[in-house]
Amino acid sequence: MEAELQSSGIGLRFTQFLILKRLALIGPMSASELARSVELDGGAMTRQLDQLEGKGLLRRQPHEQDRRALRIELTDAGQAMWEQMTPCNEYVLDAAQKALDPTEREQLRDYLERVLLALRDM
Template structure:
């Protein structure tokens, strides 16, 4: 929870690090975070590549299913921050690879449950191993203290951007 989200906290003023007259996208925090995510995705995909293996975008839903964080299409879409249409397409690909199956609920025919196959469970068990290996390689040269500091900075950026999103949602509902 950021300071501005704590009860009774005074919101902090926005920083003014970026100026339109000298803005360089490659130097923006957002650009660098997106680039890091893309490169980690590519490293994970190449690390695990074999015919029929899940791609990086398919790892998150597989792992969330494996951990029991979701059991339905709607829950999984929320957990993965995807719309249900995108989740349906992703599940189509996972199902085609034999990693999961959709099963209609017997108590409510509108609900579609998702189950991992044996192959899906085996793939999901590999997720933490691959992600740890790739992320540790990306953090080569960092001390434990620097790593903790970096996570703290990223949490602060996350808190700030979540507050922006909430504010945007409130603005949209007011209009």
């Protein structure tokens, strides 16, 4: 994925791609929720958020119910970047699954979702 991003002129690393993808698909969330969803520790997440915020792709906003907390959300530039990255994501996923027929792709997705749920429950 990272190679595809680079060849498309998108100067982001894979982890940064994942962060933008989560925010684009799920919406604003706390830094700790976001860190869990992309499997980063707090320090690594802070560094990534600082870099992405510096590029104008996301912002930290006060949480609506907890004034001690912040919500991380995409900026308009972050949303535009996600839309630019979406074809890269689709291309890599298609290439990775090209040997599978549609039924096998669906089975693989089901298996992986179940494995991920089991791991999250641990």
